[in-house]
Amino acid sequence: MISTIDAQVVNVALGERAYDIVIGRGIIDGAGERVGALGASAAAIVTDDAVGALHCERLAAGLARAGLRVERISVPPGEGSKSYATLARVCDSILAARIERGDIVVALGGGVVGDLAGFAAAIVRRGIRFVQVPTTLLAQVDSSVGGKTGVNSVHGKNLVGAFHQPELVLADTALLDTLPAREIRAGWAETVKYGLIDDPAFFAWCDANWRAVFEGGPERDHAVAVSCRSKAAIVARDERETGDRALLNLGHTFGHALERVVGYDPARLIHGEAVAIGMAQAFRFSSTQGLCPPQDAEAVETHLRAVGLPTRLSEIPGGFGGVDALVDAMAQDKKVVAGALTFILARGVGASFIARGVPVGDIRAFLLAESAKD
Ligand code: GLY
Numbered sequence: 001m002i003s004t005i006d007a008q009v010v011n012v013a014l015g016e017r018a019y020d021i022v023i024g025r026g027i028i029d030g031a032g033e034r035v036g037a038l039g040a041s042a043a044a045i046v047t048d049d050a051v052g053a054l055h056c057e058r059l060a061a062g063l064a065r066a067g068l069r070v071e072r073i074s075v076p077p078g079e080g081s082k083s084y085a086t087l088a089r090v091c092d093s094i095l096a097a098r099i100e101r102g103d104i105v106v107a108l109g110g111g112v113v114g115d116l117a118g119f120a121a122a123i124v125r126r127g128i129r130f131v132q133v134p135t136t137l138l139a140q141v142d143s144s145v146g147g148k149t150g151v152n153s154v155h156g157k158n159l160v161g162a163f164h165q166p167e168l169v170l171a172d173t174a175l176l177d178t179l180p181a182r183e184i185r186a187g188w189a190e191t192v193k194y195g196l197i198d199d200p201a202f203f204a205w206c207d208a209n210w211r212a213v214f215e216g217g218p219e220r221d222h223a224v225a226v227s228c229r230s231k232a233a234i235v236a237r238d239e240r241e242t243g244d245r246a247l248l249n250l251g252h253t254f255g256h257a258l259e260r261v262v263g264y265d266p267a268r269l270i271h272g273e274a275v276a277i278g279m280a281q282a283f284r285f286s287s288t289q290g291l292c293p294p295q296d297a298e299a300v301e302t303h304l305r306a307v308g309l310p311t312r313l314s315e316i317p318g319g320f321g322g323v324d325a326l327v328d329a330m331a332q333d334k335k336v337v338a339g340a341l342t343f344i345l346a347r348g349v350g351a352s353f354i355a356r357g358v359p360v361g362d363i364r365a366f367l368l369a370e371s372a373k374d
Contacts, residue, residue: 008225012145014239016164021145021228023221024288025174028133031059035131036066038167041103043068043131046090046096046117047108048077048355051135054178056350058106059133068104071097075116079264079271082112082151083226084160089251090120093130101125110136111143111271112184115158118149122164125317128254132169137187138272140141140228140246141194156332158260163240171228173220184214185308187252188270191223192307195231196279196300197247200350202226232353246354250344257329261321268317274303280311285366286345296348313371323367327360 055211107117121130150161195203255278286292
């Protein structure tokens with residue numbers, strides 16, 4: 001019998017690959033029962049040294065109580081672990097631990113660990129089952145759901161990877177209590193994104209309730225559940241991003257380019273911060289193109305600033321290397337087709353849309369104006 005401590009369950013309706021996202025405080029203590037119910041005999045927990053020290057023992061003990069043989073694989077924390085070298089080490093460790101196809105890889109950590117462990121699970125033995133136990137807000141509302149896995153290349157972020165859906169996501173919102181405030185803010189950018197895409201009521205809710213979410217009240221579970229429901233609906237109708245799923249990239253074409261020009265240096269910018277600047281830019285660009293009322297672009301910026309997120313190029317410590325570097329970085333993104341860029345633009349808060357074929361010249365002019373103003 002699986003314990004039901006105040007958990008909310010969101011299903012990702014992908015036919016025979018459908019799975020549940022279980023959300024709630026303390027649900028990691030029921031992980032053994034839930035993972036055990038998947039019918040594996042062994043589990044390899046992939047984590048990083050920082051998260052592992054906080055939560056791995058508790059997770060491993062629960063899995064062992066459920067009768068699973070448990071192996072642990074740890075990588076250094078940080079974006080640097082989304083590399084070929086670390087991927088090779090994780091794959092070899094999974095094989096050395098004799099994890100078979102019917103066994104489970106459990107990703108315990110934030111977006112880096114989830115993407116890395118998920119990709120290892122996708123390719124070792126041509127596919128091992130996996131479970132996500134996200135430990136950051138960003139991973140709980142976004143990266144642990146939907147099956148995108150991968151590592152970075154010298155050519156850009158997430159350029160080598162695979163779609164490989166987890167069989168279960170366990171989002172224990174109490175694990176966020178130990179997260180640094182900066183990480184919570186960064187995850188918030190991906191949370192409020194769902195309001196900006198197509199849910200103006202959720203944007204208003206976020207604006208009214210973000211403090212309670214940060215403090216760990218019941219509003220936190222609500223924010224994670226709404227985000228996961230939005231993402232699950234999009235993934236269910238467009239698993240491989242041939243259409244609507246691209247909406248989830250709101251702020252990401254600008255954001256990925258910013259991360260690249262700062263050399264993925266977390267002292268300068270972390271992913272959610274880059275997305276915050278990117279979303280503010282997407283709304284400002286939409287406004288300068290006459291697509292979106294200026295007051296909507298202002299509302300987005302006001303909210304992000306209230307939370308403590310950056311919204312302007314001038315807020316990047318050490319600068320961003322100039323408009324040419326930024327435009328070059330965008331040209332390597334996965335969203336480039338025949339030299340024109342795909343952006344997620346907006347007609348207003350909650351009215352985002354996919355804009356294909358945005359001329360690079362328009363983006364360059366916008367960025368020049370932004371950098372001169374800042
Ligand atoms: N993080 C964007 C997506 O999963 O599609």
